[in-house]
Amino acid sequence: MNDTAFWHLFDDKATFNDLFKEEVRRGWMKITADTDLESFKAFLSEHGDLIAKPLEGSSGVGIERFTIEHWQGREEAFLKELLDKQIGIIEERVIQHPRMSEMCPTSVNTIRVATLLGDKKEGIVYAYIRIGNGKVMDNVDCGGMAAPVDIETGVIAGVGANKAGETYQIHPMTGKKIPGTQIPYWEEAKKMCLEAMHRVPQVRFVAWDVAITKDGPKVIEYNCRFGDPETQVVLPLLESDLFEIMKSVAAGTLTAEQVKFSNKHACCVVMASDGYPSKYESGFEITMPADKNIYVAGAKLDDGKLLTAGGRVLGVTETADTLADAVAKAYETVKTVSFANAYYRHDIGKKALEV
Numbered sequence: 001m002n003d004t005a006f007w008h009l010f011d012d013k014a015t016f017n018d019l020f021k022e023e024v025r026r027g028w029m030k031i032t033a034d035t036d037l038e039s040f041k042a043f044l045s046e047h048g049d050l051i052a053k054p055l056e057g058s059s060g061v062g063i064e065r066f067t068i069e070h071w072q073g074r075e076e077a078f079l080k081e082l083l084d085k086q087i088g089i090i091e092e093r094v095i096q097h098p099r100m101s102e103m104c105p106t107s108v109n110t111i112r113v114a115t116l117l118g119d120k121k122e123g124i125v126y127a128y129i130r131i132g133n134g135k136v137m138d139n140v141d142c143g144g145m146a147a148p149v150d151i152e153t154g155v156i157a158g159v160g161a162n163k164a165g166e167t168y169q170i171h172p173m174t175g176k177k178i179p180g181t182q183i184p185y186w187e188e189a190k191k192m193c194l195e196a197m198h199r200v201p202q203v204r205f206v207a208w209d210v211a212i213t214k215d216g217p218k219v220i221e222y223n224c225r226f227g228d229p230e231t232q233v234v235l236p237l238l239e240s241d242l243f244e245i246m247k248s249v250a251a252g253t254l255t256a257e258q259v260k261f262s263n264k265h266a267c268c269v270v271m272a273s274d275g276y277p278s279k280y281e282s283g284f285e286i287t288m289p290a291d292k293n294i295y296v297a298g299a300k301l302d303d304g305k306l307l308t309a310g311g312r313v314l315g316v317t318e319t320a321d322t323l324a325d326a327v328a329k330a331y332e333t334v335k336t337v338s339f340a341n342a343y344y345r346h347d348i349g350k351k352a353l354e355v
Contacts, residue, residue, distance in 0.1 A: 002224050003202035008300040010203065010224045011309065013055050013089050023196050023208075023219040027092040030055075031082060041075045044068075047092045055088030062086065065093065065136050094220065097184045097212045103176045104144075107132025110209040110220050111149060111183060113190065115197040117204040118243050122197070124151050124190060125246035129183065130209075131160055134173055147178055151250055154186025189217035232295050232315045233266035267326040267349050268317040269334050273298070274343040276311030284308045284340040292333050293317045308339055324353060 071078035145160035298310020318329035
């Protein structure tokens with residue numbers, strides 16, 4: 001669905017911020033070992049409250065907040081500390097709308113608005129709010145919770161739920177009731193996402209993480225993947241219209257009859273950078289066949305070459321009439337993919353085949 005040749009526009013946070021500057025609407029600076037110290041100092045002097053992020057990553061990993069007390073009078077040492085933490089971009093901290101802050105003031109509580117640009121249909125397919133619970137980050141992997149948002153009205157339409165499956169009518173930290181809360185600037189947020197989805201039409205599905213400020217909506221983050229590697233074995237077998245399924249899920253009207261899958265089997269083998277999920281090297285050229293179902297993830301285009309740029313580099317997926325054949329085909333295709341420092345498991349599907 002999403003053309004992997006254009007994923008790099010979303011995977012690198014600095015590239016994304018530049019491309020979608022009309023939606024990002026905040027100060028930011030990419031930092032590297034070559035960053036000019038005077039330019040860095042000038043940025044710090046303009047912004048006394050910062051969010052620092054790795055250039056790549058998800059689930060809030062590696063994101064920290066810094067204020068002027070962290071760097072005043074020691075800017076050069078602060079830059080080195082950021083680089084040692086593998087921080088690649090610093091951004092002006094977004095101040096959320098007071099109504100959003102009421103739910104949890106420690107985090108910017110964002111709404112994930114998912115858009116789908118189909119051949120025949122396009123639009124918002126679902127929306128939900130992510131609410132923090134005492135930490136800087138709002139997502140469920142960092143202890144937060146999520147609740148559905150009615151696409152038409154922008155009203156929170158259900159309880160909050162955390163990763164453990166615990167549900168909340170009332171926020172446990174602030175005492176704020178979650179269901180029934182109206183998201184401010186909802187129409188403006190929808191309009192912004194619907195316009196942004198046409199910026200890179202080759203990337204048809206994007207989940208935009210939107211912050212609501214007193215001046216309107218701003219895009220904070222984004223996700224243009226369907227949850228790899230699990231979804232990489234699901235979507236190749238789906239025979240139904242994905243757009244209609246997602247619309248029905250958002251409306252709460254999905255029936256079993258709407259979702260039809262092939263009777264075939266699928267296997268995905270993830271090829272990673274050796275050392276992942278800890279420290280690993282990247283920047284190695286990737287060669288692979290063009291006629292295979294390979295989901296590129298931690299990679300980027302550089303001067304016409306595809307280079308590794310992350311931990312989980314790609315997923316090789318094959319389908320077949322039997323699971324054993326799907327597994328065998330996947331590993332045969334893996335042999336045709338090459339990049340230095342490649343690592344992958346050799347036991348994918350083994351347990352299922354033993355049942």
